[in-house]
Amino acid sequence: MCQLLGMNCNTPTDILFSFEGFHRRGGLTDHHADGWGIAFFEGRGCRLLLDDRSSVESPVAHLVRHYPIKSQNVIAHIRKATQGRISLANTHPFMREMWGKYWIFAHNGDLKDFAAPAGHFYRPVGDTDSEAAFCLLLERLRQRWSEQPPLDELFAFIETLAREIAAHGTFNFMLSNGDILFAHGSTQLHYIVRQAPFTKAHLVDDDVTVDFASVTTPDDRVAVIATQPLTDDEAWTPFEAGQLMLFRDGTPLVKSAKAPD
Template sequence: MCQLLGMNCNVPTDIVFSFTGFAHRGGRTDTHHDGWGIAFFEGAGVRHFVDHQAAIASPIAELIKRYPIKSTNVIAHIRKATQGQVALENCHPFVREMWGRYWVFAHNGDLKDFAPVLHGPFRPVGNTDSELAFCWLMQSLRDEFGDGSSGTAPSLTQLRSALERLVPQVAAHGTFNMMLSDGTALFTHCSTKLCYVVRQYPFVTARLSDEDLSVDFSQVTTPNDRVAIIVTEPLTTNETWTQFAPGELKLFVDGLPQ
């Protein structure tokens, strides 16, 4: 299946170190070679890059590894196709607008017999179960909280409560490890495999498991910085990663799980 990478921070931070190790799983240290993508929130905007080439061979992935884009919320994905052909429109993460904000979504897993009726403005462009699930989640949230014409949007507490009801309905159809963000926080759900680490003061030197590379974070951070990295498989060999429980939904805000 695919693999996920997410970052949530209390200050804008680059993801170059973690993405470098993650990208190696897109065709070098693992078999996820059916495309990849990454999205960075910056203010109200999103920098969104996708490529149907394997991450290890993609010139765009090389750009990301060398270009330290700083963001407080990032979602990345490397694809091993289970539904939908290898094509640009089927590469995660997917992006939609709702309530005057961009929403970014990526999924690892395989959904069977999942055929919800879509009646609103959200429609898949490609033919993956993942994008269909994203559209249904967006539609369901819009049905519950309105289209935003009142000028208000639900709180994170309200959104979390809604997702705790909606996500199991999707997960009932198969494996649904996912990440979802509107740029203010990062929602994550684990069906089978997801883990996280929080990097904060006192910072240590971290070593990648997929590449001979290490970074002393104490040299590139301040004592007030806090960064949560969420990923399918641990990226480093010398940090303590916390495993999600199956069926667990976590909300990350300012670099901490809620």
């Protein structure tokens, strides 16, 4: 199974601590050695780093671990190939432009019998179910609106689309345009919001502890979303099955109602 990691903050923050544990799941503490990628939004721009090697061996991961890129929105993914060959074109996250902004998407899960028709606006380049689902999401949004709609309408429609696609299988995903971040839990997804008073936290995957009080200001607020909790001494909240959440400035803005059984 693939691993997802997302971060949404009210101030540009580096992801070194979370990435330290996360990247070890790519071939060292877990079996996800079929490539990995990470996208950092910086203003309207996006730095997308992809590698089709495992994240513990990757020189790009080495760069990320030693070059503290500060960002308000980050999405990372470690891949365990289920559909589609191991190749750069099939490596998450995927990026497209919509409504004059870059959108980034990463998916964990497996969609069965999922064949999206070729879109008018968006087409996949690789051959994964994940990129096809991303293109379908954007296609339906762009068909409906030629400019970004109010957030409540956007949320409601993405919730509908997510439910439709999730009928094909496991659909844990993250989606961001550098301002807002959507996270959808299908089977496994957890989040935590860190804010003052900051305390210490200890990584599950590595014997590393960070004292957030020493690296933050009292106004900082950081939401971290991950497949499995990254720390073993903080209270992570699991997503309910079929739950969509919208984060902005480190705050969960909207949660969907529990999905119908």
